[in-house]
Amino acid sequence: MATKLSLENLDEIGARVAIPSYSREQLSPGIVHIGIGNFHRAHQATYLDRLFSMGLGHDWAIVGAGVLEGDRRAREVLRAQDWLTTIVEQEADRSDAHVIGSMIDYIEPANPDAIIAGLADPRTRIVSLTITEGGYFLDANDNFDPSHPAIVADAENPASPRTVFGLAIAGLKKRRDAGTPPFTVMCCDNIPHNGKVTRNTLCSLAAMSDQAMSDWIAENVAFPNSMVDRITPATSHREREICRDEHGIDDGWPVFCEGFTQWVMEDNFPLGRPPLEEVGVQFVSDVMPFELMKLRMLNGGHAIIAYPAGLMDIRFVHEAMEHPVIRAYLRRVEETEVVPRVPPVPGTDPFEYFDLIERRFSNPKIADTVQRLCLDGYNRQPKFVVPVLREALKLGGKFDGLALECALWCRxxxxxxxxxxxxxxxxxxxxxxxxxxxxxxxxxxxxxTLSDVYGDVAGNEDFRARFTYWLNMLWQNGTSNTLEAYLSAGQRRN
Structure with a gap:
């Protein structure tokens, strides 16, 4: 019989799987994380759990926060199990579970006063974010969009903010007025130059109502860039059953993920940081080469396989990789169109990196769904696909497979x-x-006409011609035949 996940039951659960070697009483808060979800718990929260288990960084525990009404359900589930989470790492040849306890509280969601108080607390030295690519209020050219209704509302009512950025500004204002040094803002979302983007959104929103506050943020708040990576599917009834039946834990919201994980970050934390280098985080002076490689090759690769697989009713990502035409399409586009748009990365061969991506996508245990990869194309395409297209068109590189990807998304x-x-x-x-x-x-x-997605790329006649060609072929011949036509054309040119 499965054991309900809770602090009271940890010793019993520890007879079957690894549990925290530290006690809750040993921890004190240092990080407010906005956007508690599967990826955060599989990534940042897991790194901190490893660190705490080494007896290090116990004053950097996580306090969760959320700005959406839907976050209330997440908080209820986690509160019922004392903020604990079961992490199940799955590879083709293994499935290992362990319980993490690096989060010690969760502020009531959509409660601006409580969230601002948590941000203003002097113990809070880092505020981290996983609010998805669409949460930064950017246009198709990755510039701040001051016309977004949520931004306009916060600019008009800065004392009653509703967005993450409005709340952060209010928290920073309280700290400034109290003489408390500002926290560091640590973005953990898949956005190029994510620290710079976060800084620009925060300062731009502040400037709409208080230019002096905007200037103070620009001069005093740190926004380290980072690159994060771990494939983490959504939790469904399937994952809860596996957690219960195979690992003996009754967890209302377990997290399943691959074994691989990576975190590369700039070391810019004026109020200090946990010693995350002790658990494998790589601190570098320039994250950009790492992030561009990952965003363009891995996240872009997800888009390349997602839409043909979705159109062919393929459910799981590993099943898409078992389809020979989809797999060949991914490899051709990556090797001929994406890799040439990836800058040199210290100590990394991009072709070997693609081989790793191919193995990760093919993991049959992870059960990542094609539907998840298809999610939110409106915000993901401008981040992962369009920049590569733009560079290829500007520099005269190959782009036909990416034009086909755009046609597949349209279809x-x-x-x-x-x-x-x-x-x-x-x-x-x-x-x-x-x-x-x-x-x-x-x-x-x-x-x-989706100018907010394609920007200036939409006006390029070569791109328009190839997009039109591929979309017409998809409707006339179907997905598999169209992919084969692309592959055959590439073979003739080579």
Whole structure:
């Protein structure tokens, strides 16, 4: 019989799996993390758990926070198990579970006063974020969008903020007024130059109501860039059953992930930081080469396989990698179009890095879903695909496979797979995307009116021609035949 996850039951659970070697009483808060989800717990929270288990950094425990009403359910589940989480690392030949306890509290979600108080607490020296790529209020060219309704609302009512950034500004203002040094803002989202982007959004929002506050933030707050990586699927009934039946733990929200994990970060923490280098975090002077390689090759690779797999009703990522045409399409685009747009990375061969990505995508245990990879294309395409296209078009590089990827996304947003199955809405702009995709079936140029996604790329005649060619072929010949046509054309050119 499975044991309910709780502090009271830890000793019993510890007879089966690894549990924290430290006690809750040994920990004190140092980090407020906004956006408690699967990736955060598999990544940052797990690194800290390892550190605490070494007897180090016990004053850097995590306090969770969230700005959405939907975060309330997450808080309820975690509170019922004393903020503990079961992490299940899965590789083809193993499945290992352990319990982490690096989070010690969770501020009531969507409670601005409580969140601001937590940010203003002198013990809070780092505020970290996993709020997804769409949470930074950027336009298609990665510039701050001051017209977003949530930003406008916070600018007009800075004393009653609702966004992460409005809350951060309010917390920093309280610290400034009290003479408390500012916390470091540590972005852990998949965004190029994520620290710089976070700084720009925070300062730009502050300037809309208080230029002096904006200037103070720019001069006093640190925003280290970082690159984070670990494949972490969403939790479903399947994962809860495996956790219960195979590992004997009744966890309301376990996290399943691959064994591989990576964290590369700039060392810019004026109020100090946990000694994360002791548990494998790599501190460097310039994160950019690492982040561009990862975002373009891994996150971009996810997009390359997601939409053809989704259209062919393939459920899991490893099953997509078992499809010979999808796998060959991924490799061709990566090697000929993406790798040439990746800067040199110290100590890394990009082709060997792609071999690692291919193995990770093929992991049958992780059960990452194609649906998750298809999620939120409106925000992910401008981050992972369009920048590579833009550089290739500017420098005269190859881009045909990426133009096909854009056509596949458009076809996917039609809302129906090739078998006729309905595709469930999976994007905050889904209705708009479906409407444009249906117009684009007859007139592909309609899709490229998504200027907030494609920016200046949409006006490039070479790209428009190839996008049109591939979208028409997808409708005429189907996904598999279109991928084969792309691969055959590449072989003839080579």
């Amino acid at each position: 996917y947003c039609y809302g129906v797979t090739e078998s006729g199955a309905e595709i469930a809405p999976n994007d905050s702009h889904w209705d708009r995307l479906v409407a444009l995709s249906r117009k684009a079936k007859e007139n592909p140029a309609e899709w490229l």
